[in-house]
Amino acid sequence: MKSNYQIIIEYDGTSYNGWQYQKNGSSIQNEIERALRKILKKNIRIIGSGRTDAGVHAVGQSANFFCDKIENDKKFLNSLNFFLSKKNISVHSIKKKKLNFHSRFNAKKRTYKYIIVNRKNFLVLDNNRAWLVKKKLNVKNMKKAIKLFSGTHNFNAFRSSSCGAKSPVRTIEKSSLTKKGDKIIIIFSSKSFLQQQVRSMVGCLKVIGEGKWNIDKLKRLFDLKKRSLCAPPAPSRGLYLYKVTY
Numbered sequence: 001m002k003s004n005y006q007i008i009i010e011y012d013g014t015s016y017n018g019w020q021y022q023k024n025g026s027s028i029q030n031e032i033e034r035a036l037r038k039i040l041k042k043n044i045r046i047i048g049s050g051r052t053d054a055g056v057h058a059v060g061q062s063a064n065f066f067c068d069k070i071e072n073d074k075k076f077l078n079s080l081n082f083f084l085s086k087k088n089i090s091v092h093s094i095k096k097k098k099l100n101f102h103s104r105f106n107a108k109k110r111t112y113k114y115i116i117v118n119r120k121n122f123l124v125l126d127n128n129r130a131w132l133v134k135k136k137l138n139v140k141n142m143k144k145a146i147k148l149f150s151g152t153h154n155f156n157a158f159r160s161s162s163c164g165a166k167s168p169v170r171t172i173e174k175s176s177l178t179k180k181g182d183k184i185i186i187i188f189s190s191k192s193f194l195q196q197q198v199r200s201m202v203g204c205l206k207v208i209g210e211g212k213w214n215i216d217k218l219k220r221l222f223d224l225k226k227r228s229l230c231a232p233p234a235p236s237r238g239l240y241l242y243k244v245t246y
Contacts, residue, residue, distance in 0.1 A: 002066045002067060002068065002099075003067065003068065003069045003070070003096055004064055004065075004066055004098065004101055005064060005066075005067065005070065005094055005095065005096055005097065006062060006063070006095050006096075006097045006103060007032075007046075007062075007063055007064070007065075007091050007092075007093065007094050007095075008060055008061070008062055008092045008093045009032070009058060009060075009061040009062075009063060009089065009090070009091050009092070010058060010059050010060070010089070010090045010091075011028050011057060011058050011061065011088060011089040011090070012088035012089075012129070013028070013052060013054070013055050013056045013057045013058070013236070014055060014057075014128045014129075014237065015088070016028055016031075016054065016055075017054045018051060018052055018053050018054045018056070019048050019050075019051050019052045019056075019058075019061070020048070020051045021033075028048075028052075028058075028089060029046060029048060029063075031084065031087045031089055032046055032063070032080075032084065032089065032091075033046055034083075035080055035084050036065065036067075036080070038083055039076065039079050039080060039083070040068075042067075044065050044066075044067055045065065046063045046064065047063055047064050047065065047103050047104060048062070048103060048104065049061060049062040049103045049107050049110065049241075049244045050104060050107070050110060050192070050193075050241070050244075052239075052241050053195075053196070053236050053239075054236060055128075055235070055237050055239075056236045056239045056240070056241065057129065057240045057241070058240060058242075059113075059240050059241065059242050059243070060092075060241065060243040060244060061241050061244070062107070062246075063103050064101060064102065064103040070094070070096075073094050073095075073096075076094065077091060077093070077094050080094075103244070106246055107191070107192075107244050107245070107246060108191060108246055109173060109189050109191055109244070109245040110189065110190060110191070110192065110193065110241065110243075110245075111174070111187065111188070111189040111241075111242045111243040111244075111245070112187070112188050112189075112193070112239060112240065112241055112242055113185060113186070113187055113240045113242040114185075114186040114187075114188075114198065114199075114202045114234060114238050114239050115129070115130040115131070115183060115184070115185055115186075115238045115240070116130065116131045116132075116133055116137070116183070116184040116186070116202075116234075116238060117130045117131065117132050117133070117182055117183055117184075118133050118134075118136065118137050118183075119134070119182040120134050128237045129237060129238070130183070130237065130238045131202075131206075131234055131235055131237065133206060133209075133210075135210050137184065137206070137209030137210060138208075138209050138210075138211060139177070139179050139184065139209065141215070142177055142184070142205045142208055142209045143177050144215060145204070145205055145208045145215055145218055146176070146177045146186070146205060147175065148215070148218055148222070149172050149188070149201055150172050150173075150174070150175045151171065152169065152170070152171040152172075153169070153170070153172075153222060154168050154169050154222070154225055155168050155169070155170050155194055155197055156168035156225040156227065157200075157221050157222065157224065157225050157226055157227055157229060157230045158194065158196075158197045158200040158201055158204075158227075158230055159195055159196060159197050159200065159227065160194075160195040160196040160200075160227075160233075161227060162195065163194050163195035164195070165194050165195070168194060168225075170190055170191075170192065170197070171190060171191065172188060172189070172190050173189045174187060174188065174189035175187070175188050175189075177205070186202055186205065187242070188201065198239060199233035199234045199235075199236065199239060200230050200231070200233045200234075202233075202234035202238070202239075203230070203231040203233045203234045204230065204231045206231070207231045213231070
């Protein structure tokens with residue numbers, strides 16, 4: 001009888017076309033399935049908690065897969081990470097779950113973190129892992145603006161034109177912005193997000209911080225619901241899938 005296993009994954013998405021399986025191009029899912037095939041000697045399909053776009057990173061992506069019982073979890077995890085070690089992918093843990101566990105459908109909350117570095121000189125250690133904004137940002141105004149995202153709203157203006165979700169209504173359970181040194185850390189939590197929603201919200205916060213927008217313009221964007229009026233989305237390199245809660 002098959003067993004169901006959950007894995008928690010960290011990855012640098014810089015050189016990948018995203019999480020989801022790609023026929024042409026490299027994806028996180030492809031690389032993990034390739035490693036599983038080397039260990040288990042059969043094709044295994046993994047189910048991710050959600051897609052991350054090209055260039056987006058993860059600290060706590062969750063996925064599950066079915067296979068014959070694994071006798072030694074620690075040995076299996078070491079073998080899996082051996083094959084992933086040069087791919088900028090690391091599997092933190094593996095846990096046997098009930099057969100009906102589904103990493104996507106059973107998720108109660110997804111938390112994303114976005115990092116802006118606000119300084120004039122270029123990035124070295126945080127290159128491709130944060131958004132460098134050279135113009136000094138007004139963090140006080142950004143903190144006021146981020147409160148508007150909390151709660152249940154129609155986020156049609158904040159989603160990609162290619163988003164396939166049936167409803168643009170989402171509930172943001174947590175939205176926070178903190179500044180530590182030259183880093184601005186933005187957190188959003190929700191059961192689910194629309195395509196490019198987080199990056200679009202961050203993009204709006206950035207132009208407010210620059211003084212190009214005021215709070216009233218962001219309020220009108222919610223009312224008008226037009227994607228064409230939204231600020232450009234923040235680049236993918238600053239975005240992290242931080243945690244999936246079940």
